Structures are given as C-alpha cells and as structure tokens.
Amino acid sequence: MQDHGVTLSLTQIAPEPARAFYLNRGFSIADAGIYADACVYMTVLRNDSAPGEVNFRVADWRVESMGQIQPPRLLEDWMALWGQRGVSEPSRIAFRWAQFPPEQEYSPGEWNQGMLAIGLSADTRFTLIARWQVAGKDYEGRLENVRCAR
Amino acid sequence: MFAARANSARQLLGAALMSCSVGLTAPARSAETPPLTHGLTPLPNPSAAPALALPDLDGKIHDLTALKGKPVVVNFWATWCPPCRREMPSLERLRQTLGSRGLEVLAVDVGEDADTVFAFTGQLEPAPNYPLLLDRDSAAMQRWKVKGLPTTFVVDAQGIIVFRAVGGREFDHAAIVEQLTRLLPPQ
Numbered sequence: 001m002q003d004h005g006v007t008l009s010l011t012q013i014a015p016e017p018a019r020a021f022y023l024n025r026g027f028s029i030a031d032a033g034i035y036a037d038a039c040v041y042m043t044v045l046r047n048d049s050a051p052g053e054v055n056f057r058v059a060d061w062r063v064e065s066m067g068q069i070q071p072p073r074l075l076e077d078w079m080a081l082w083g084q085r086g087v088s089e090p091s092r093i094a095f096r097w098a099q100f101p102p103e104q105e106y107s108p109g110e111w112n113q114g115m116l117a118i119g120l121s122a123d124t125r126f127t128l129i130a131r132w133q134v135a136g137k138d139y140e141g142r143l144e145n146v147r148c149a150r
Numbered sequence: 151m152f153a154a155r156a157n158s159a160r161q162l163l164g165a166a167l168m169s170c171s172v173g174l175t176a177p178a179r180s181a182e183t184p185p186l187t188h189g190l191t192p193l194p195n196p197s198a199a200p201a202l203a204l205p206d207l208d209g210k211i212h213d214l215t216a217l218k219g220k221p222v223v224v225n226f227w228a229t230w231c232p233p234c235r236r237e238m239p240s241l242e243r244l245r246q247t248l249g250s251r252g253l254e255v256l257a258v259d260v261g262e263d264a265d266t267v268f269a270f271t272g273q274l275e276p277a278p279n280y281p282l283l284l285d286r287d288s289a290a291m292q293r294w295k296v297k298g299l300p301t302t303f304v305v306d307a308q309g310i311i312v313f314r315a316v317g318g319r320e321f322d323h324a325a326i327v328e329q330l331t332r333l334l335p336p337q
Contacts, residue, residue: 007184009184021230025230044184046184046317089287090261090286093260093261093287093288094228094230094261094262096288097228097231097260097261097288097291097298097299098228098230098231100298101297101298103297104297104298104316105316106316106317107191107314107316109187109188109189109191109317110187110191110315110316110317111184111187111316111317111318112297112298112299112316112317113184113231113232113233113317113318114298114299
C-alpha cells in the first residue's frame, strides 16, 4: 500500500520460521508456538514523502475479518503473557525488539521493519486498516483481502 | 485512498525471505526489501546525549563522555534485524572515509552475547573496525528512547544529538557523508 506518501507492506512469516526464530532465542516450544500460530507478518512502514512527520500507534490500527473488528495483537499484551508464562528476561528482550514498534514517529525517509501478529488463525482472510497522523491530520490506509497462509 | 492486495505468491516469497532472515544466514535481498535511506534527520530541538557506557566484546568499557570533542555516530542494532545487517558494512565504509578526520562510530547491540555478535560480524565485508558494545538488558536503548531497530544518532563534538536515523541507512552515501562532514573541523 502506498498512500499519502507512506508505504505499508505485510509479508507473512510462515509458522515454522517464526517458531524457529523464537526457539533460537530461548522460548519453549509451547511459547514459540503460541506466537508463531498467531498469523505473523514482517511489517514495514515507511515515510517516503509525507508532508511532515508521521505518527502512529498500532493500538489505533484495526483488523477486519469475518465481520469482526479488532486491533492486531498488541506488544504489551504479548509481554504480559510472557511474564505470566515465565519466559526469561533475555528471551523477552529479544521478543520486544523483534516486534514492529507499537508507536513511532517517522520523518521523511524513516522507517521500521518488524514482526506484527495479527491474532487470527491460518487460512483466514482479513483487511488491515492502518492509521497515522501528520501534523495533527488523520490518515488511513487499507491492505485488503490478505490471507494468513498455513 | 486505495487498497492493495497481498497475493499468495508474495506471501510465499515472504516466507522464503524470512527463512533467510531469521536463520542468520547471508543478508536477504529481494524486490520486497525496503531501500536503505540516503539521509539523516536533523533534530529540530537538539538535546544532550544520554549516558552511554557499555562493554565491548572483550569486556572493555567504552564511555561516550570520553569521546567529547569528536562527533560520534551511535548505532543501535541486533544481528537478527535485517536492515541492521544490511546497513552495517556501510557504517564501516563511513568510518574508513571520515575516521581519519575525527568521526567516531559506536555500535550498540541489544540483548545478545559476545559470541553471537562476534560470529555475525565476522561474516561482514568490510568487517566493522569500530567498537561493538553490548547492551544485554536493553537499558541503554531505553535511556536513548529507541523505539525500533535500527536507530542511529549522531552526537556532535559538544555532546549534543543533532541527527537521528530511524530505519536502515546507506551510511557512506554522499548525502550522509556531506551531512557528517559539516560536523568535522575543516581540513
């Protein structure tokens, strides 16, 4: 999606490589599986030529699927879950910094690439609605009919 | 407003890309790879750099305050971060270009151990010849208010952060070299 000078892309990370990534960083098979099966995407958001600094919070984004609307699975929820499940601090640090930032500001040319779990099951189709602000003005972009493959 | 469709082929390509990226093999490149940016963001309200004193791979402490009087590029990164991996050789080429004029480079790895960082950087060409510091508990990243990797700051000779770069950069691009040259004493 390229809109209003902003580019957003989702590239699915299949469950097996997602699981392997977190197993390599100290997660248990069960914990890595919880994340890997939550429909994970390598997410890139970039301010190519917006008329100012882009500000966003992932908590403002929405996932539409089968008549339901919800935000993507939020980083703070994952961190709380890992705390409850006793995931080690080094593993939680690796997890935190591998995720797409929960909030960020991008001047023109700035961007991030990180993992974002949509929170749907495999074979589900969804629309991601991304929202951001530039100079106090609200913008929205949609990635439609995205399929979460197995 | 318009919508884009993510098709199956793209998703398969993405899976392959990440198989490379998460496996710590050679840096992955494809049409999906975002371009590295060719500029630094000047900060409208420059502020003093937070404290930074961390061990390198040999355990030697490097303190940013000891570099006062020289501009310093402070790069926050991790070995598993694809754009960090792509930009790292250009950081060394930048050091080779401007290091003799006084520019210093510090790279701060988050959350990994010395063996992991050493194994990765040994694959790079050119290999980094600047200090690789270890921020094992990510306390420095939080002090510097880093929100995502890679993030780079440029601290001027007075210890003030004057540029920021969120996302991967081609640090030896002429535009960035020109921005940094302005921080150096005239030749």
